[in-house]
Amino acid sequence: MSGAVSYYAGLAAEDQVATHYRQSGRKIAAHRWRGRYGGEIDLIARDxxxxxxIEVKRAKTHAWAAERLSRRQMERIFVSASEFVARDPECANADIRFDLALVDAAGRIEVLENAFCTD
Structure with a gap:
């Protein structure tokens, strides 16, 4: 896939996942949220x-999509999530969860709740 096609496919996958979370009764608080330290979080939802x-990964299969999440990327997500929580007073007593949303070539979504943790 070319860079532009891959970029727009990723945006479409994020939109699909946002719709999936909304349809399950969750509110999308932010889309493509960027922290000051270079990290980006694809979606932030409240339940x-x-x-x-939520980190969204798209690939031909769910397995291939899952393999695309690196340790370094998880660390950047943690830093950005910490910054988001510190800035938002509503997060003071909130539980925090990190989900991995996988989208395959057919557009099927698989969400792995608590896919990674901060330990």
């Missing part, structure tokens, strides 16, 4: 007292 940081 009651839980803030969900």
């Amino acid at each position: 009651g007292d839980t803030v969900i940081f």
Whole structure:
């Protein structure tokens, strides 16, 4: 896939996942949120007292999509999530969760809740 095609496919996958979360009753608080230190979080959702940081990966299969999440990327997401929580007073007593949303070539979505943790 060319760079531009890949970029727009990624945006479409993020939109699909945002719709998926909304349809399950969650509110999308931010889309493509950028922290000051260079990290980006694809989606941030709220589910009651839980803030969900969502990384979206798209590939031909869900397995290939999952393999695309690197340790370095998880670390950047943690830093950005910490910054988001520190800036938002509503997050003071919130539970935090990190989900990995996988989108395959057919547009099927698989969400891995608590896919990675801060330990």
